[in-house]
Amino acid sequence: xxxxxxxxxxxxxxxxxxxxxxxxxxxxxxxxxxxxxxxxxxxxxxxxxxxxxxxxxxxxxxxxxxxxxxxxxxxxxxxxxxxxxxxxxxxxxxxxxxxxxxxxxxxxxxxxxxxxxxxxxxxxxxxxxxxxxxxxxxxxxxxxxxxxxxxxxxxxxxxxxxxxxxxxxxxxxxxxxxxxxxxxxxxxxxxxxxxxxxxxxxxxxxxxxxxxxxxxxxxxxxxxxxxxxxxxxxxxxxxxxxxxxxxxxxxxxxxxxxxxxxxxxxxxxxxxxxxxxxxxxxxxxxxxxxxxxxxxxxxxxxxxxxxxxxxxxxxxxxxxxxxxxxxxxxxxxxxxxxxxxxxxxxxxxxxxxxxxxxxxxxxxxxxxxxxxxxxxxxxxxxxxxxxxxxxxxxxxxxxxxxxxxxxxxxxxxxxxxxxxxxxxxxxxxxxxxxxxxxxxxxxxxxxxxxxxxxxxxxxxxxxxxxxxxxxxxxxxxxxxxxxxxxxxx
Amino acid sequence: xxxxxxxxxxxxxxxxxxxxxxxxxxxxxxxxxxxxxxxxxxxxxxxxxxxxxxxxxxxxxxxxxxxxxxxxxxxxxxxxxxxxxxxxxxxxxxxxxxxxxxxxxxxxxxxxxxxxxx
Numbered sequence: 001x002x003x004x005x006x007x008x009x010x011x012x013x014x015x016x017x018x019x020x021x022x023x024x025x026x027x028x029x030x031x032x033x034x035x036x037x038x039x040x041x042x043x044x045x046x047x048x049x050x051x052x053x054x055x056x057x058x059x060x061x062x063x064x065x066x067x068x069x070x071x072x073x074x075x076x077x078x079x080x081x082x083x084x085x086x087x088x089x090x091x092x093x094x095x096x097x098x099x100x101x102x103x104x105x106x107x108x109x110x111x112x113x114x115x116x117x118x119x120x121x122x123x124x125x126x127x128x129x130x131x132x133x134x135x136x137x138x139x140x141x142x143x144x145x146x147x148x149x150x151x152x153x154x155x156x157x158x159x160x161x162x163x164x165x166x167x168x169x170x171x172x173x174x175x176x177x178x179x180x181x182x183x184x185x186x187x188x189x190x191x192x193x194x195x196x197x198x199x200x201x202x203x204x205x206x207x208x209x210x211x212x213x214x215x216x217x218x219x220x221x222x223x224x225x226x227x228x229x230x231x232x233x234x235x236x237x238x239x240x241x242x243x244x245x246x247x248x249x250x251x252x253x254x255x256x257x258x259x260x261x262x263x264x265x266x267x268x269x270x271x272x273x274x275x276x277x278x279x280x281x282x283x284x285x286x287x288x289x290x291x292x293x294x295x296x297x298x299x300x301x302x303x304x305x306x307x308x309x310x311x312x313x314x315x316x317x318x319x320x321x322x323x324x325x326x327x328x329x330x331x332x333x334x335x336x337x338x339x340x341x342x343x344x345x346x347x348x349x350x351x352x353x354x355x356x357x358x359x360x361x362x363x364x365x366x367x368x369x370x371x372x373x374x375x376x377x378x379x380x381x382x383x384x385x386x387x388x389x390x391x392x393x394x395x396x397x398x399x400x401x402x403x404x405x406x407x408x409x410x411x412x413x414x415x416x417x418x419x420x421x422x423x424x425x426x427x428x429x430x431x432x433x434x435x436x437x438x439x440x441x442x443x444x445x446x447x448x449x450x451x452x453x454x455x456x457x458x459x460x461x462x463x464x465x466x467x468x469x470x471x472x473x474x475x476x477x478x479x480x481x482x483x484x485x486x487x488x489x
Numbered sequence: 490x491x492x493x494x495x496x497x498x499x500x501x502x503x504x505x506x507x508x509x510x511x512x513x514x515x516x517x518x519x520x521x522x523x524x525x526x527x528x529x530x531x532x533x534x535x536x537x538x539x540x541x542x543x544x545x546x547x548x549x550x551x552x553x554x555x556x557x558x559x560x561x562x563x564x565x566x567x568x569x570x571x572x573x574x575x576x577x578x579x580x581x582x583x584x585x586x587x588x589x590x591x592x593x594x595x596x597x598x599x600x601x602x603x604x605x606x607x
Binding site: 150158169194 | 502518522525533537564568572582583590599
């Protein structure tokens with residue numbers, strides 16, 4: 001890849017940040033019944049922008065860079081889009097757009113109402129959250145990343161308690177406290193790093209760090225603090241307590257975004273720290289610890305998901321388990337396939353998990369019950385929704401040829417290649433647990449209903465189409481990854 | 490002076506985190522986090538402070554030509570200003586949630602909010 005910025009690409013990088021932000025501001029100022037149309041229009045424009053950016057980066061094999069205000073680092077802030085960034089950007093865009101379209105009829109004001117509080121909050125904060133997530137992906141500045149992560153939290157937390165119930169307030173507050181703990185640690189780490197080299201630009205810092213023979217104590221402390229902070233935000237065991245109530249208690253479209261997109265942001269920053277700032281740190285204590293916690297998360301998340309009696313908490317615990325897979329990337333970083341496996345798992349999980357939560361939302365609304373034992377007859381009433389649920393579930397399990405399969409296969413390859421066979425145990429055992437909780441739902445749902453009087457499905461076609469689209473994207477991502485092979489690191 | 494500020498900052502962070510993690514009362518937890526946040530700000534300012542230098546304001550006393558040798562690093566101060574604004578927002582949001590919970594539940598004890606455990 002050549003480090004070359006082209007005309008067109010630069011503008012698209014900036015547009016990718018500005019469009020959702022503009023959408024959020026307009027939706028809030030104009031409000032009323034127009035807010036959701038503004039948000040939906042923003043999503044479509046953003047889709048075009050991101051697809052064009054991805055096309056430029058992939059087709060011309062370049063890295064697009066933009067310096068804010070024309071200032072070069074260390075004074076200025078850089079935005080940068082490479083192949084990996086663009087893949088995550090594209091995934092987030094597909095998830096966001098599909099979720100918005102499937103939720104377009106929710107929180108509609110009554111004929112005599114001007115607007116609903118929940119509707120205004122949803123259609124304002126969702127584009128704002130999107131802008132923050134894109135900033136996390138594109139920014140190359142450690143402090144900028146802090147600000148972006150904070151905006152992301154600010155947008156995500158009020159969405160959790162959209163329905164205004166007291167228990168979701170408690171869930172939102174707990175989420176906020178954990179996120180804040182993470183931010184405090186991250187900011188302290190970033191400050192210490194600035195003290196060492198007087199810059200916050202990841203590229204310049206990587207250059208300085210590569211000159212070192214051994215890391216100074218302040219750097220180790222800073223990276224430890226930042227890693228711990230980001231781990232609180234990614235809900236890795238034992239910092240996972242906030243996730244299930246927040247993700248399960250939120251309205252389904254919000255759960256989809258939180259589980260698919262928001263938790264991934266802090267992980268993307270972790271990937272930056274460990275693969276760009278300090279490549280070759282797979283054998284350090286911290287990397288090994290991350291792997292062990294990831295393995296614990298896979299087992300604990302899987303077991304707890306199996307024990308849930310309701311659909312949404314089950315899917316929320318599944319997120320904890322699936323985030324665990326991502327953390328196996330760090331101890332396996334020595335293998336060429338680890339980086340690609342992490343990236344692919346991130347994207348395929350985002351697509352599959354969004355599909356699962358949206359499907360669960362439709363099941364609650366139209367089937368009227370999300371207790372797993374009560375789902376008998378679902379396959380008869382809502383066949384398409386259940387089909388999407390199944391396909392997305394297969395991707396979580398890692399059945400071929402889904403994205404989840406290829407990602408786990410690459411992780412296994414990395415475990416074999418580096419000779420650390422032990423890591424294969426949580427990977428395979430986690431797959432079994434996932435199969436357990438997905439099949440538990442499918443088995444009940446395919447049974448004939450005890451009372452056959454249930455009405456036929458009234459799920460809107462657009463919602464079903466979007467859920468199927470997400471589930472199939474997760475499957476197609478696996479085929480595409482198999483076709484193209486390992487991405488360059 | 491820098492060492493003093495640095496030490497104060499770290500001590501505040503430890504006090505704040507201890508308070509936030511050991512208290513069951515939401516208001517005390519929020520105060521703890523705010524103290525820790527302030528500690529981080531002090532550390533950041535201490536990081537940019539250079540002994541014997543003046544504030545980064547260019548005027549008659551500090552002409553631009555000599556500025557580089559005479560002022561402290563202004564970037565950490567700019568960062569801290571941003572962090573203070575964000576911290577204010579976070580604190581306000583947390584207090585708003587704590588208040589709503591108090592109105593609904595009549596308690597600020599986080600241990601009593603048992604429905605958090607699914």
